[in-house]
Amino acid sequence: MKYDWILFDADETLFHFDSFGGMKLMFERFGVNFSRDDYEEYQQVNKPLWVDYQDGKITAEQLKCIRFEGWANKLGITPLEMNSAFLEAMADICTLLPGAKELLDALNGKAKLGIITNGFTELQAIRLQRTGLTDYFEHVVISEEVGVAKPDQEIFQYAYQLMGLPSKSRILMVGDNPDSDVLGGLNFGIETCWLNTHGQQRPEGIAPHYEVTSLTELKDTLLA
Template sequence: MTKLLFDIDNTLLDFDQAEYAALGKIFEAYQIPDTEENRAIYDRENKALWLQLEQGNLSRENLIAQRFVRFFEALELVGDFDGPAIDEAYQTYLSQGHQLMEHAQELLDHLSETDHQLYIVSNGLSRVSRPRIEASGILPYFSNVFISEEVGAQKPSLAFFEHVFDQIDFDSKDEFIIIGDSLTSDIQGGKNAGITSIWYNPKGQTADQNITADVEISDLLDLLSVLTTK
């Protein structure tokens, strides 16, 4: 029986849309012009911190404390900004976004008619991820949900996957497949854990030569044909 480990953000749930709305509310609250340039600056600062977290060089608490302070500094805004408080408001807004990715519902409906076991593996924050998962209506499709904040380790670390393995009955790691949009967390995590990885790449991003997935798909429904050959 195949165990399918699904990433959530930008794999099953549209994180970009949720982030766009949440960030817009922060911009409005602090009278920041809502421009593509300013959004790109936030994206740059945020991704740099998340990469440090994935590499084990930054704590989650420091990420939360720093990302909006660094963003405001990059905008050259003057003031004594409370990073954690701003982030708490942002997380509240973010937790309200639960739009599904294209074909996610159809995929889950198809998989529910098979004997595959489905699990969620996310690097998200609990207070953001769990409300989004529940509001989206997809929770009943999954046997368990693993969120890095609760696990105490994050993808791509082996510690995260060892926790997942400890909670699931299986005979061989060959039964596992991880599906996700992130090369650095999902695909590298799959490699670290010694399991099959499928890179969901709907935007046609250029692959990293140092991180190669076993399979690449551009549409979630393509997963169904991949599984028939597994």
């Protein structure tokens, strides 16, 4: 095995993140029929906020509040209550990406595993527990707790300290987002793998060490 450590992103790398499904379930629980059009409208607010969060322009707390302000007012609850209801619904519908369990089983004992995620604390532990993955990971580093998000070097440095400063040449970062996962890893000086499940065009100026279309392909690549 070429690597001593393999770090994974969480959403759309290990876990499906079906935010429309989560929103639909949450609103059902509030007695509201949430449509695809409603979702598109929500994403017009939500998506730019995640970019601002990755760029360090807003905090996790601000993101949680701003994205649900409009709907929370309509329902007469606070945006933070709504955010919690959404994360609870996301935990309830959580599933693993195809090949995730097999990949982790194959790596178990051959390399140490960690997670670096820009997702929220409230969702991480419960998902790992429900999918039976808790014991696979030495460290779960969450941007909300560190105070900075990928691709900021600080979150990688934080994980690196926790890992006991191993040789950077023996660390691999795996993720689906070329900007936060791949570029973040490259800038920190570690090797990267882009999980490109949707056949996206590779962004200009970002060159991962590996590009795979599935976790099964990653398993075959790593254990070849």
